[in-house]
Amino acid sequence: MTTLFYISLGLYAAALLAQLAGVLAKKEGPKKLAWALFVLGLLAHIAYFAWRGVVAQRLPLSSQFEFSCGFALGVALVLLVARTRVNADRIAAAGMASVALLMLYASRQNMEIRELMPALRSFWFDFHIGAAVFSYSTFLVAGCVSLRYVLQYRKGESPDSLRMKRLEYISYRLVALGFLLLTAVIVIGAVWAEAAWSAYWTWDPKEVWALITWIIYAVYLHLRLRREKSDLFLCWYVILAIPAFLFTFAGVNKLIPGLHSYA
Amino acid sequence: MKRILSFLRSMRFANALLVGVALCCGLSSLLPQGKELSCYAESYPRLYPLIYRLRLFDVFKSWYFLLLVALLCLSMLACTLGMLRRALRGGKGEIERAAALPDTDALGEGGLERLRLYMASIRCREEKIGESFVFHKNGFGRWGTFLIHLSILLTVIFGAMALYLPRVTDESCRPGASITLDDGARIAVDSFSMYDEAGTLDYASVIRITLPDGRESAPQEIRVNYPMTFGPYKVFQWTYGAEGAVLARAADGSTDFFELDRGSILSLDAANRIEYYGLYEATPEDGAGESYVFYEIAVVRGGVSESVREIRPGETVTLGEVEFDFLDPYYPGLRIKTMPVRAANALLETAFVLMLVGLFLSFYLQPVLVKADEKGWTAAGPRGEKMRMELRRRFAPEKEEQT
Ligand code: HEM
Numbered sequence: 001m002t003t004l005f006y007i008s009l010g011l012y013a014a015a016l017l018a019q020l021a022g023v024l025a026k027k028e029g030p031k032k033l034a035w036a037l038f039v040l041g042l043l044a045h046i047a048y049f050a051w052r053g054v055v056a057q058r059l060p061l062s063s064q065f066e067f068s069c070g071f072a073l074g075v076a077l078v079l080l081v082a083r084t085r086v087n088a089d090r091i092a093a094a095g096m097a098s099v100a101l102l103m104l105y106a107s108r109q110n111m112e113i114r115e116l117m118p119a120l121r122s123f124w125f126d127f128h129i130g131a132a133v134f135s136y137s138t139f140l141v142a143g144c145v146s147l148r149y150v151l152q153y154r155k156g157e158s159p160d161s162l163r164m165k166r167l168e169y170i171s172y173r174l175v176a177l178g179f180l181l182l183t184a185v186i187v188i189g190a191v192w193a194e195a196a197w198s199a200y201w202t203w204d205p206k207e208v209w210a211l212i213t214w215i216i217y218a219v220y221l222h223l224r225l226r227r228e229k230s231d232l233f234l235c236w237y238v239i240l241a242i243p244a245f246l247f248t249f250a251g252v253n254k255l256i257p258g259l260h261s262y263a
Numbered sequence: 264m265k266r267i268l269s270f271l272r273s274m275r276f277a278n279a280l281l282v283g284v285a286l287c288c289g290l291s292s293l294l295p296q297g298k299e300l301s302c303y304a305e306s307y308p309r310l311y312p313l314i315y316r317l318r319l320f321d322v323f324k325s326w327y328f329l330l331l332v333a334l335l336c337l338s339m340l341a342c343t344l345g346m347l348r349r350a351l352r353g354g355k356g357e358i359e360r361a362a363a364l365p366d367t368d369a370l371g372e373g374g375l376e377r378l379r380l381y382m383a384s385i386r387c388r389e390e391k392i393g394e395s396f397v398f399h400k401n402g403f404g405r406w407g408t409f410l411i412h413l414s415i416l417l418t419v420i421f422g423a424m425a426l427y428l429p430r431v432t433d434e435s436c437r438p439g440a441s442i443t444l445d446d447g448a449r450i451a452v453d454s455f456s457m458y459d460e461a462g463t464l465d466y467a468s469v470i471r472i473t474l475p476d477g478r479e480s481a482p483q484e485i486r487v488n489y490p491m492t493f494g495p496y497k498v499f500q501w502t503y504g505a506e507g508a509v510l511a512r513a514a515d516g517s518t519d520f521f522e523l524d525r526g527s528i529l530s531l532d533a534a535n536r537i538e539y540y541g542l543y544e545a546t547p548e549d550g551a552g553e554s555y556v557f558y559e560i561a562v563v564r565g566g567v568s569e570s571v572r573e574i575r576p577g578e579t580v581t582l583g584e585v586e587f588d589f590l591d592p593y594y595p596g597l598r599i600k601t602m603p604v605r606a607a608n609a610l611l612e613t614a615f616v617l618m619l620v621g622l623f624l625s626f627y628l629q630p631v632l633v634k635a636d637e638k639g640w641t642a643a644g645p646r647g648e649k650m651r652m653e654l655r656r657r658f659a660p661e662k663e664e665q666t
Contacts, residue, residue: 118465122488162655169652176626183622187615196488198431198499198600200422200611203296203323208288215285222274222281225645256292 001055002111004048005069009103011041012076016096023093031092035083038096042076045103049073056113061129062120064253065109070129071249072102074137078174082141085170094144105250124192128185135181136245139217142174143242146235159231168231171238172224179217182245186210205256209248216244271341280335287331291322332419339416346409353405357644361399361632362392366639367651374658378635381657387631395636404628404646410621417614424607429600435504437594438468444599447475450498453482455595457503462553466500468595485597495602502596507542507558507589514584523558531583534566542592558589 015037022030049069052060060066079095116125149167157164189207190200201207220237223229229237270276294303294314303320304311318325370378379396382389387398434442434450441451453469467486472493473479480493490499507523521529523539530536540559547555557573562580574580576591602608629646633654640658642651 115463118487121465162652162659165652166656169648173626180619180622180626183618187618191612191615192488194425194608195490196499198429198490198497198598200425203291205292208291212285212288215281215288219278219281222278226274 001048001051004044004051005103005107005111008041008044008048009100009107011037011044012072012096012100012103015041016093016100019093019096034092034096038076038092038099039080041099042073042080045069045073045076052113056116058116059126059130060113061133062116062125063110063112063114064250065106065111067129067133067249068102068106068109070133071136072099072106074133075099075102075140078134078137078141079144082145082170082174091141091144091148094147095141098140098144119196122192122196124188124195128188128192131181131184131188132249135178135185136249138174138178138181139238139245140242142171142178143239145171145174146238149235150232150239153232153235164231168235171235175217175220175238179214179221182210182214182217186214205252206248209244209252213241213244213248216241268341271338272345274342277335277338277342280331280338283331284328284335287322287325287328290319294319296323297321336416336419339412339419343409343412343416346412350405350409354402357402357632358390358397358399359392361397361634361643362390362395364634364641364643366634366636367641368655368659369639370635370637370658375635375637378640378654378658381654382633385631387633395634398633398635399631401628401630404624404630407621407623407625407628410617411625412621414614414617414621418611418618421607421611421614424604425611428604428607429602431598431600433501433596433598435502435594435596437508438591442597442599444496444601446601448494448496449473450496450597450599452595452597455503455593457593466503466595468500468597470498470597472496472498495605497600497602499598499600500595501598504594504596505542505556505592506594507539507592510588510590512586512588529587531585534563535582536563537561537580537582537587538563538568540571556592558592 015034018030018037019034022028022034049060052066052069061070075095076099079092079099082091082095145167149164149171152164152167153159159165186207189210193202193207194200220234220241223237224234294307298320300315300320303314307314314320322328375396379389379398382398385400387400390397390399432444436442436450436452438452438455441449443449449472451471451473453471455466455468457464457466459465459467465486467484469482469484470491471480471482472491474494474496478494480491483491485491485498485500487500490497492498507527509521509523509529511519511521511529513519521527523542525539525541527539528536529539538561540561542556542558544554544556546553555575557575559571560574560580561571562569562582564582574589576589578589580587580589629649630644631650632643632647633650634641634643640654642648642654
């Protein structure tokens with residue numbers, strides 16, 4: 001069944017290449033092929049994820065491999081939904097690249113299916129981790145949308161055009177959804193921590209970095225509401241915020257030891 | 264005073280404080296927190312004076328971090344009160360005020376009728392005031408931002424109560440024994456197991472709690488993530504330990520319990536004794552089956568030492584008229600949390616729910632307030648953006664291109 005994972009990775013990579021070819025050659029054919037390949041990759045990905053869940057008898061989101069694989073799945077799904085709102089070539093290219101890179105990162109992790117350790121066997125596990133996957137995914141796709149905005153701006157498109165306004169607005173809506181989900185991740189995590197470790201908050205590095213990410217996006221929401229900053233500034237902000245949640249997701253586990261180190 | 268208040272209430276100040284808190288959080292990641300001071304002095308001899316002065320070894324207890332949090336609370340209190348006032352006042356006269364607003368976008372021939380149909384299709388209520396129509400819905404959504412900020416403020420207050428008021432101690436206790444707390448409460452451990460029926464690793468203890476006034480709980484199983492609460496006590500399955508233990512039964516029926524340390528000797532008299540060498544874990548030689556623990560002992564009878572033996576927990580060694588039962592060596596480590604203000608947890612969790620509700624209202628139930636007349640329309644209110652964009656897309660001539 002691991003083959004299914006690699007098939008999915010291969011299809012995503014092929015989709016990315018086709019998309020890039022379509023964009024560079026300014027042809028529709030390769031872009032259509034890219035979406036077809038991407039959807040096939042997604043189907044293989046879902047099948048692999050479901051198989052892993054059935055074998056492990058739990059939501060397969062506990063190890064770094066499973067989380068990255070789930071994260072890639074989240075980005076692919078959010079990208080597919082975003083496509084119904086904005087038919088976006090360059091968002092697609094950035095999104096497909098993100099999915100392929102996340103799958104590549106996953107492929108370099110330990111893929112073994114392990115029994116969940118007692119500390120992770122909790123009612124809250126699925127909600128906490130599931131919300132985290134979708135929160136990071138929406139932030140990443142928001143970054144892709146913002147990148148599209150910045151590229152269009154550089155090409156000379158007026159920031160007052162309806163299309164640019166919509167791009168910025170969609171980026172904001174994605175951040176808003178991600179922020180709601182990240183808030184859920186943090187409060188569910190706190191309730192879980194109280195049941196497991198007796199304290200809602202222990203200033204564990206993972207908690208601290210989730211808080212940093214939360215604050216970064218709260219400041220964005222405030223800045224946007226004040227309307228003092230240009231749309232271009234806000235889009236750059238969303239792009240530059242990407243490393244924050246990526247560090248919370250992967251960097252903390254690797255670089256700073258803490259209670260979440262088993263994740 | 265007014266100027267101070269408006270500064271405290273300003274979003275710019277709030278953002279500066281938030282950035283300050285985030286920077287402190289980042290700072291805390293530079294060094295492992297909460298270790299012995301000597302560790303830092305050894306590891307970073309040159310930086311140590313700076314680490315000590317800025318309390319970089321425990322950033323979250325530093326004066327500057329606590330000051331930031333206090334200012335954030337103050338700012339949050341000021342802005343929450345402002346939001347409450349706005350939310351209470353917002354509804355009143357809002358529709359009349361909207362009716363008087365100038366148009367921002369033009370409507371063509373038959374545009375007003377199409378707009379009315381559209382607004383009806385998204386379930387907006389319609390009011391006619393003079394020549395204008397005002398469409399509105401989701402008035403309740405204006406409470407969103409107030410709820411978000413109120414709940415964050417409550418989270419900090421109740422969070423501090425839930426975090427710093429309880430007393431937490433870690434104790435270990437053998438099955439069959441009990442722990443007595445300082446206030447007289449007692450926690451008895453009836454049993455402890457490390458695997459469930461399916462053989463999966465799952466630490467579980469069955470415990471009973473007796474309050475200082477004598478009230479006793481029913482026995483309850485606690486597992487990792489599933490603690491037991493009774494009165495002001497919350498007891499967690501925390502760790503486990505292993506230590507040899509023996510129950511000695513004499514012919515007259517009397518019993519004695521002994522905990523064994525490596526090298527312990529259970530002597531009956533000068534010539535008869537059991538020498539205890541230690542507790543070990545082994546896997547069956549053929550590799551099949553689960554690992555097991557055993558006691559390594561030597562029995563000395565009548566001054567003659569028998570060869571060293573393995574004894575499994577549950578087995579008995581008879582020496583003279585005394586039987587020595589070798590007990591299951593595992594015992595649970597319990598974490599005991601005593602909560603003087605029991606409501607703090609419930610209040611904090613209510614604040615969490617309010618926060619999620621507030622965010623949902625703020626993002627997904629934004630108030631809609633649109634004014635239209637024969638000539639044009641405008642979307643009013645601080646959250647008019649979504650409606651403005653949607654109406655422009657539907658009613659403006661600009662063609663939607665691929666985005
Ligand atoms: C941890 C701290 C904070 C967080 C997470 C936070 C979060 C938010 C969010 C999510 C919004 C809604 C944004 C939107 O709808 O796009 C908001 C709005 C707002 N926040 Fe904060 N905030 C925080 C602290 C503060 C503080 C301390 C102040 C004031 C001193 C403040 C003032 C405001 C104001 C005035 C609004 C706009 C309200 C409205 O127009 O309805 N915030 N905040």
